[in-house]
Amino acid sequence: MSNALKRRFVEQIKVMFGAEPQKPTLIEERAIEVHQLKRMTNKAELAAAKEAHRAREKNHKWRNIRWATLIFVNLLFVVSYHFDIQLLEGALTASRFAGFHLIDLNSALQVMLAHKHIITNLLIGTGTVLALWILLGGRTFCSWVCPYHFLAEWAEKLHLFLVQKKLVTDTPIDRRWRTVSWVIFALLALITGYTVYESISPTGIVSRALIYSGGVLAMLWVLALLVFEVFFVRRAWCRYACPIGLTYGVVGIVSPLRVKYTLQGCFHEGDCRKVCLVPHVLDTVIKGRAVDTEVPIGPDCTRCGLCVDTCPTGSLKFDIKGLSKLM
């Protein structure tokens, strides 16, 4: 890793906890060259090329694969219970896949803090899940598994439609709030001895509602969240509040699976930033900001692939660290 990339790596961790992305102070020589070349390109030519790129058909490859996965996983829970096939028993907070314990990291943490006593099964389940999400990317959980994410994606579509009609505006919130909320809920669990966060976790509520078809009142809270996201703040819960997202984000720091940005062909239209749940991780695509010719996207990225689908030049791609070197 080049020095500039190392610096960015640390920077991106800060950004995940709520810091604003800064203009880089150190940029690799070869990247500076590319930036300069881009500035020299004829304006009109560039505009024409952009148009041509953008005119191509909309591509939803990754989104479709992702939705299929998300629905499949959640259905597997439902089907396992209702048809008693014992493949994936439990709910998203804790489950058993073909007999193996799987325990959601955030829920496990809450239980450990509240109960102050850890039994082996809990530890095994947490370890398995930790290993799994380290391999798969951390917040990959958010966009590929979390059922609330799916609902919120549709709410977001509605929100964007209303924004376009100028009926609502997105009013962003301070991203540091998520870190604060993580700390407060951890403290609450520790002090009250009760997993307070579970009472409002839309992830758990929706998952249980799907599987056990109960918790109607709790679903009203989830509905309220969605309404809030449609009319006031785009993707409010996942962007600014959800402690689960932050927990998995931390896991993503060491994950080899991520999206990688290649500076060369990028036209800096910023289309990717418009579809991203966490656009602060894509600050690198802003003109002049890439610190190297290839820049991995930070840990807060949910690996949803919307930017990969959207990018007209193929400058954003899924990547597994070290794999290209191996091959």
Add this chain to the structure above:
Amino acid sequence: MSEDDTPKVGAADTAPPPPQGAPGAKPPLSKERRLQARRRFMRTILLGGGVFGAALSGFLPVAYAQKKRLRPPGALDEKDFLASCIKCGQCVQVCPVNAIKLADLADGFGVGVPYIEAREQACDFSCDAVQCILACPTGALTYKKPAYMSVRPGAKLAEKPILLAKEKDPEPTLNLTERIGVARLTRPESCLAMQGKGFKGQARGPDFKGELRYMSVDRWRPIKVADHPYDVELCDLCVQACPIKGAISLETVFAPDGSQRKTPVVHEPCVGCGVCEMICPTEPASIEVIPGEGWRT
């Protein structure tokens, strides 16, 4: 999608980038920007407060829980149970009679926490081995409580309970060391046996959905209580239905006027499963299980 080069300020971006191609120092914050920042701060406080309000509204009922609920067998004491349960419902999934339910927001003791409504569907140990404990990943339900956790007075069972259904097996007992409650004849005046009455028909009427395992019908499959009508000279349904050996029997007592009566009497092996409460044909039930209660002599 807009044709703009510059990512829109305030649209998707929490980090409005400086104008393109303007290298160097940050422009000083304009008045407009400062105002924006202040508004954002206020919104953050508001949303934050809202989320906590919601979280606390889910927690306060737990803190001030008035009504005790029957927990699945093997549950730790209430406070430890609430702390350790991860709300996954694996206990719900394994129960052959679907005795375990998950709480909703208004039930007042935490969203997603399992409980048993014995009158609707009691745990009759149809699973033979307290499967819910086996399923629980966090030890909220446990065969063996950690030594440092205290035992509620009267909760400890003198012996491992013998499951009548398994009485002839090499291992007839249930792996339970503590009871989840105790049955009490809370309404002796309405008890049919006390009045010397018999009972004929479906114990809880034709619409009752509860299930029970009847060894005489099917060793492995519980059937609907409604499909198993009774006809007894003197009501002893609770005694017949109790799955635990020696937990309850019909005894002779003398009423104040000197006449002989029969009454169900609960004994020490009672584990508090609540089957007697479910089967009791009077409305409301004459015998009830008191959640979390200990045995008193």
